[in-house]
Amino acid sequence: MPFDPVTRVRPPASSEELLARAAGLAGKTLRQVAGELGVPVPGHLRQAKGWIGTLMENYLGANAGSLPEPDFAEFGVELKTLPLGKNGLPKESTYVCQVPLLPDPAAAWENSLVKRKLFRVLWIPVEADPAIAVAGRRIGSAFLWSPDRRQEKILRRDWEELMEKISLGNLDQVSARIGQYLQIRPKAMDARSLTTGTDAEGHLVPSLPRGFYLRVSFTRQILAAHHGNT
DNA sequence: TACTGATCATTC
């Protein structure tokens, strides 16, 4: 079902306004939010996997662009929904961004898209218990997070380990098992999708597009730390 | 049941 918002929301003027809007989501159901925007709620997410994320973007007034930038670039804030299982814990990994498959000698963690996107994340917890109809799922309390020094150190180590294999043309050695917090997995319409990578000799070769994801164990840690500080 | 690899929708 195409997402066709009837109501367009003005972008927030400040990060404070963004946070205030996000706070207003707490306790609402997806039906309520969709109703306010005048959009229908899909019966299931199988063919609308990004629907909740898009709904949140529209409600909060994100620029709705598909640029490789944080959602609210002016404030450096990236928006992410956090699907919670019936146990109240995150149940899915979190997509971060595409993996650059062509070697870039200038590539460094400090100016990587992963670091820029994770600099500040506005997490929006949303019930994701399949026993609850999509429309009836409730939204939790949004919270702003930035990696602490220990977390950034590990993210950086993961990124460097993974990117080294890629820049060496060893994409075949990259599996989702590598990385403590960050992992690389396919990110494509299907397993036949192709982009361009390089082999160990530096030759261009057709490759399955990949994405960086945050492991569930890491987002569970982030949520737990937030609860600890609340 | 957790995890990895596969897949779905939209836009430009």
Add this chain to the structure above:
DNA sequence: GAATGATCAGTA
């Protein structure tokens, strides 16, 4: 095809 938004589903 590549960027965004993610969840699905088979199997270890």
